[in-house]
Amino acid sequence: MSKSIGDKFESLYLSGKKGLAWLVDPDDVDGYTSFSQNIQKAIKAKIDFFFLGGSLLQRNNISETIQLIKKQCAEIPVILFPGSAMQFSDEADGMLFLSLISGRNPDLLIGQHVSIALELAKSSVEILPTGYMLIDGGEKTAVHYISQTIPLPNHHPELSVATALAGKFLGLKYFYLDAGSGAPDPVSPEIIRAVKNAIKAPLIVGGGLNSLEKIKLAYQSGADLVVLGNAVVQNMELLEEVSSFLETIHVRVN
Template sequence: MKRVSNLLKSLSKNRRKGLAWLIDPEKTNSVPQFSWLKESPLDLILVGGSGLVASVFEEAIQSLKPLAGEIPICIFPGSHLQLSPNADAILFMSLISGRNPEFLISQQVKAAPQVAEMGLEVLPTGYLLVNGGELLSVHSVSQTLPLSNGDIDLVRATALAGKFLGMRYFYLDAGSGARVPVSPSIIAEVKRSVNCPLIVGGGLNSPEKVRAAYEAGADLVVIGNAIEKDPGFLAEVLDVKQSYNFIEY
């Protein structure tokens, strides 16, 4: 059952907007406290983190599953150790913005046999780190530098290369805790060039920034632990999403 791919394709095709929450179990106080998840209008839950070990990751997935209800849980892997048969899907990502073979292909080779055995829905995803020059934890772990918000031509060429290599989904990420998100001009150019479902995250810590990402062409916006710090933030962002989709919750 291709729940997540159908979701992303539907958002892109129908020009609707989706919202995902990225949960890093290392940065949350307690997964079981999220009893409100089942009733929320979130479209997707992503689980992952750059430093998670396998046991912590699996425990988080198992704890989230009964809380998520009908909301799909998708793996946002930081390494080949972050896999679980209890998830619904996996963003099978290649870090195409960097040149470190470990995250271009090596981690994927290590994960592939287990992913096949688990029967996870697989989403071939081109992952691009793009920001205003900040070096964050994701850059340290991946041993790569982000592409610049100011270098539209290079970002566009990188995304196109991913498309020509067969990637069907794209994720533009400024990095967790980024002060400056991916610029609207970058989002718009990548969306125009690849014409594929586009996910955007990192640094989207205000309704204004979320709206700017949607306006530029993001199909699915990802917000992080700002929800836990300020539960009211989720309501604000959902209002932004609602204004594009014209539906009532």
């Protein structure tokens, strides 16, 4: 792979272009045929990254899922978005090395990281040090429950800014604002805007982005990379809709 994933994140941030990631839940990967068809749709929609992971995975099929993706497209990077250190595969291109800085659960700030560090050092998986911040999306989501942490309020930007800045001062390079999967309210434009202005670094946004309008608003507020999970499970065509929208703005940017 020519450019590193970190470089790709940086260039989205620096160019003002917008990226799109599809979050694949390995538990949902059942039939080879239907998954293959969806991969084809994702390729056609020119997604930038596959994200792979879940709060609570039931099956041990991460490597198998990566192989299915790689068989059809070796070019689009597969990035682990792990709920725990157990969700590791050295067949991935990269791993969001998430530290849950919105919470005060030491295991998710540093514990899981220690348990996988030696294995990561031996692998060629690219490590992406990421400040992961849960934002209140109006409902308790799986990530809130599993992490046993309290999300940041969705309408109090100073708290999110202070949290993100602390992460930046600790050396984290990328930031992920997540309202939690299937959240009724996505991360608010004011939080996205305030965090982006403060950190001046690549910003990933996800959780509850289930319509083109919500996705556009996230991009316009400062998201460099949007992550879509549940909405795509319901309707694969959303990837194509977002892609068409991105083509129009990319034409305007250049």
